[in-house]
Amino acid sequence: MNSPRLQLVSDTPGLSRYGALAAALRARIVAGEWPPGTAMPSEQQLATDHQVALGTLRRALESLAAQGLIERVHGKGTFVRAGLTGSPLLRFFRFGQGTGEVPVSRILARDRIAAPAAISRRLGLGAGTQVLRLRRLRLLQGQPCLLEEAWLPLPLFDALADSDPREWGDLLYPEYASRCGVHVHRAVDEVSFGTLAATQARQLALPAGHPSAVVSRHAFDLAGRCIEARTSVGDAHAFHYTVTIT
Amino acid sequence: MNSPRLQLVSDTPGLSRYGALAAALRARIVAGEWPPGTAMPSEQQLATDHQVALGTLRRALESLAAQGLIERVHGKGTFVRAGLTGSPLLRFFRFGQGTGEVPVSRILARDRIAAPAAISRRLGLGAGTQVLRLRRLRLLQGQPCLLEEAWLPLPLFDALADSDPREWGDLLYPEYASRCGVHVHRAVDEVSFGTLAATQARQLALPAGHPSAVVSRHAFDLAGRCIEARTSVGDAHAFHYTVTIT
DNA sequence: AAGTGGTCTAGACCACTCT
């Protein structure tokens, strides 16, 4: 590939050059020029492409790295961050021994349905759009610990709707990536408390009316589109979370 | 004041020069050379003091700013951060209308006592050290919303133990600063859930056994000493918290 | 050895704040 000689045309006059550069690089990343997990060109290359000094280019990359968009590895290169992969929900709970074990997943139901109004709003879709609804139970050492309901927009997740759930792993995000090419880049969790309805209680093997912790998640891809709305419910007494304020 | 011509002697050979510089500056701040809220010398001055290039000095200051130790203001100077001042507990609750209103504080009890084992451990004190125990109720529009118990080491907080609580404002941290010269620089909150004991319930005007959110806080000063252990209890149904994962 | 990102320097110039 030869040097594109891109122009830095900032429509925001008050913006610094490295700020404009960061925005331009972000746009190239979001556009898919370098897919998640792959390496970007070297600093030298990018600097000459955009016709800025090396230091300025580095400032821009540093800001993108601080935003979690890219990762820099000494001696290897600069990489677009792959999606979230872990089990980030577990940060809110301490079940059993609290070893970092990943809960086993049991799919309870999977349906293509028209999104209820509340869901289409959360996903930013038109009213009545088709979505995939996933209900699953998560267990640690055979004990139910979390009950989840996930809503996924169609046709983006068609591949998930058509595949055999028994082939899935215990984590959903790797399936999103491998089967649908969807990378979860950012997630917002809202925590609140309530009590278990009768059916929820039965599935979690707890008494009805038992206090529950509810985590409502919105997950977004690189471009900022909401690609999952999820609600997870667990025993309030297993809830535990630490925040540092500065 | 003349130029100290400080030497940068890093005992950690693997550490970069700006890293060592940042550590040295942090030490000067923690030692109280520039008290919280006051300005540090200019970049030029610090750079010549420590015999490094301006860019290197700036890197060090940037890392201290990222850690929340200092604040930089364009055209004015670099300032050691004053302590936390707001009402950070409220980030966990949404009472009533949820306007950013600060709850009124009513002191229920104030005692000098020997610290129970659990408390002296939390504060990092020797067993049986004298501490100040503060119990207070916080109210919004006349409605009780939070019940708090704070433990403060003595003799550091003697001034608080001897003053008239009716002169205090609704926030404790400004009192710590003005009366005892203690600045809260960092706080760690641990959230969990439980149910209200009979006395707690009565004070919060809720039924006994009602689900509760419990926030257990450790607060630290610039030097990293724990200067407050606090436990706050509120209605679990008023709890609400948002986290962004990246 | 070649290529990558990380550190450090020295200096010019700009933007903001205060008097």
Place this chain on the structure above:
DNA sequence: GAGTGGTCTAGACCACTTG
């Protein structure tokens, strides 16, 4: 206008990774 931090440059050298 003087003093402060913020931006940008150009280049030298170092440290890490890979073939």
